[in-house]
Amino acid sequence: MMLLSVENLSISFRTDEGPVTPVQGVSFDLAAGRTLGLVGESGSGKSVTTKALMRLLPGSAKLAPDTRIRYRDKAGQIVEVEKLKPDARALRALRGGEIGIIFQEPMASFSPVYTIGNQMMEAIRLHKGLRGRAARELAIEMLAKVGLSNPAARVDQYAFELSGGMRQRAVIAMALSASPRLLIADEPTTALDVTIQAQVLELMRGLQSDLGMSMIFITHDLGVIAQIAQEVAVMYLGTIVERGPVRDVLKDPQHPYTRGLLKAIPSLDRLTRRLHPVPGDIPSPSARPTGCPFHTRCTEARPGLCDRMSPAQTSFGTGRMVRCHLAEPALARSA
Amino acid sequence: METLIEVRNLEVGFPVTRRKFLRTSTQILRAVDGVSFDIRRGETVGLVGESGSGKTTVGRAILRAIDPTGGEVIYHTAAGNVDLAHADAETLQKLRPNLQMVFPEGRVNLHSLSGEALRSFRPRMSLVFQDPYSSLNPRMTVRDIIAEPLIAGGLMRDRKAMDARMRDIAARCKLNLEHLRRFPHAFSGGQRQRICIARALVSRPDFVVCDESVSALDVSIQAEIVNLLKDLQEEMGVAFLFIAHDLSVVAQISDRVAVMYVGQFVEYAPTRKLFFTPRHPYTHALLSAVPVADPDIPYNPVRLDGEIPNPMDAPEGCRFHTRCPHAREACRVEAPAWREIASEHFVACHFAEEFDFSRPENPS
Structure with a gap:
């Protein structure tokens, strides 16, 4: 059984101009320990798709009745994600604890008025049940794991005190501190300099093989996809137009859009x-x-x-x- | 080709005041520290480097959008040479239309500028003030936005002539002439960037600074804009200073490329030489960090340890020595000279001759 299986994901939004459907009939599977790259231009529905997996869509969004999102959780139970009530305990456990997410702009992921450690410990308390000293130690350990120098001091710093590359590492550490089995990375390196991007890519590849985690990596950069993903799905206007192993798709693209992008x-x-x-x-x-x-x-x-x-x-x-x-x-x- | 702009020992410093208890101390942050290069008529010079290296400051200082604190910027005109770095307001006002700037689409951030920088920027950016996240005034029609430099520069009074010039440049930038009465919000990102380019070129300038002009765009639109800039350059003979952090775009558009690190140039060479036979370890590290869309090409980025130094306390000797994998004793002590190692190939590294960082060029 796959870790995640998505069938016929269609999302529509109510707007003043009538319903708009930015995602239509998206289906894919993701096995444990694999990385799926999701590529496409802005407006192709990449981010909306992954937000639906965590049920993070706004209230005006509606899933089609035949949408199926199946996720196998840590206990081996199959979660029917699309049926979860917004206030369900299972949804709370899913967000962060089962599926972690990191965004493009690390500054927006941290509150400016709490220390990094404070925010990490909140996640650890919620998902791991650790408190006080134990939670703090785990936070420091995670910061060390993502390669931050002097993690014992960083844990008491605020996000604005770190440079862009360090901040993105801290975001990754925060997402990983709840040990999710699936990490969604929404353009995590787009805002970074190429040297820092190389470091973050290396870090994520290393962490993934250490932790056996699955990833969905959203980017518009096919170069990044070639380096980090095993499989790739090319999205255009809310549908997946081509999907397959990275090498095959990049070397022998079949869809005219994939060829055009390359x-x-x-x-x-x-x-x-x-x-x-x-x-x-x-x-x-x-x-x-x-x-x-x-x-x-x-x-x-x-x-x-x-x-x-x-x-x-x-x-x-x-x-x-x-x-x-x-x-x-x-x-x-x-x- | 004849030289258009000569930059000699350009320096830009910002005073930074730190308060600690009751004492205040003012230090100078040297964002640009002794940069020399030249730009020829009708060519594109690419400028790359990590964020915070001073790329943008170089561009703005050449245009006198920021006042340089040292050095010269010689602008060669038909009527003789002018030192922009020391020119008075009246001369600048007259030359302004010849020197233009294209801002990063939707990313001009006045909040990031402060004090001195903001004050000197304001007269040029009054257009932007309504919405700091976009470089187009949402309350002006596209027609008025494009014609603005003609009015501001006092170049044309005749409405008909102005309209003709505006329509000509809009057509060259492949904007739909029937949409000129619309407001910027009705246009897509790529279209808005075309409007910015049309506005920059309407006064037929000699020199335009393009600051991260294509960075926020999707690959396909990016390719369109790069082709457009190339075409316009060929038709109008304008020179570009193309500032970007994306090396592969710079490789395609530039005739020559400069690499910047903590306020200084480390290498400056014709594009082919810089990308295929780089001489500076930092250039090599940057190139190796770009992931290629081919899983069969090995990806082995050079590891640069540590962070980019703060220009406030830049390292002694070579500024790159704290992160350079090839650093030796001499690098810690003595700053390398800016020298011409081969024809037109400038580099600032003690041991440039010893390194072979050449990369294969794919002929297909």
Whole structure:
């Protein structure tokens, strides 16, 4: 059994202009100890998807009736996440204790008026039941584990006293202090300098193999994905258009959007005269195109097919999936 | 190509007052400490470095948006050379339209500037004041935003001519001319960045500072904006100082690239030389830290121990010696000279000749 299995996740929001559906029919599984990379442009629904896993969506959000989110908790019980009541004890245990989350901006994750240790100990008290000295010692141990120098002193400092890289390490330490089995990292290195990013990536890779934790790593940087994830899901306008093992997807992309993204990345190994953007802008979720969501920007789109019919999911190879009319026949032949 | 701007020993210091009990002490924070380089007409110079290295301050000091505390900025014009660092207000006012700036989209933060810096910035940023998180005034139409430099610089009085110039630049920046009466909020991030570029170029400047202009954008839009800047440069012959922390974007857009560390340049070379045969250990470390979107290329970032030093108490000798994996005794004692190690390849490292940090260039 998988650690997490998501089926048909669709999220809609009530707005003044009527309902908007930023996430539609997202399905994926995550095994224990694996890292799934979630890539896509801003507005593709990456963050909303992961927030739904922790039920952190605002009140105006509504899950579709056939959405299934199954999570296997520490006791081996299957939690039906979408059915939990907002005030359920199980939901409280899930947030932080089972699934941890770290955000892009570390400063926003810490309260400026409490010390780092104070905030870490709160999480430890809640999820581990430790108090006083024991909780403090665990907090110091976690800070040491993420490579902060002099953790016994850092524990009594405030977030603003640390540099950006140290702060992001402290956020990771706080998330890990409740020993979650799944860590959601929402663009954790985007705001950092490349040297600090390298340190944080190395740290997260190390911690993951030590703790046997699963991760969902959200980023728009395919370079980061190549270094940290085993599997990747490419999102476009709220749907996963391609999914599979990282090497296969990056080396042999099947969806025109994945190919476009890879082409658009400026390379450090080759100087080019021109870059190759994916033409056009991502449409607004309130004006979702009919048929394939990508057909408005796709250079290979076939009129009459792509703009009318929504492509089905085609599975092929080892654990790969693509949603494209054009990929289907070719893959059917190769199979 | 002819030199456009010559920067000689540029220094920018901010007084920082610390209060401890009843005593107050004022120290000078040297954000930029002795930077020399030149920019040619119509070329793009990339400027990279970690946050806090002083990249932005260099850009602003050249434009005199911040007053330098030392050194010279020689601006070569057809009518002779002008030292911008010492020019009076009247001369600056006249030259302003020729020197422009594109701010990072949605990230101009007046809160991060203080005292002296803010006061000198205010006259240039009155546009931004309504909403400090965006560089476009939400109450002005796009048309008025783009035309603003023409009015502020007193370049044009005739409304018709102004309108024609505004429409011309908007078209070059591939903005939809029918949308010029709209307000900035109606535009996407990429479109807003085009508006900022149009505003910077409407006065046909010689020189534009692009400060993290594409950093907040998605890869695809980023690629569009980089191509647009290249096209505009070719058409209009404008020179760019392109400040960014993303090395791979800088590699694609720049003719030459400078690397900055704690207020000083450590290396300055033509793009191909800097990226494929770097000479400074810091440049090498930066390049090795960029993850590549190919799982088969090994990722072995050079470990830089410790934190970036505070410019307030920068290390003695070479400023990088506290984190440099190759540091030796001489590095602790003596600051390395800024020297030309090969044609057009400048570096500040005692042992630059000994290092071979060359990387393979992928020809395909």
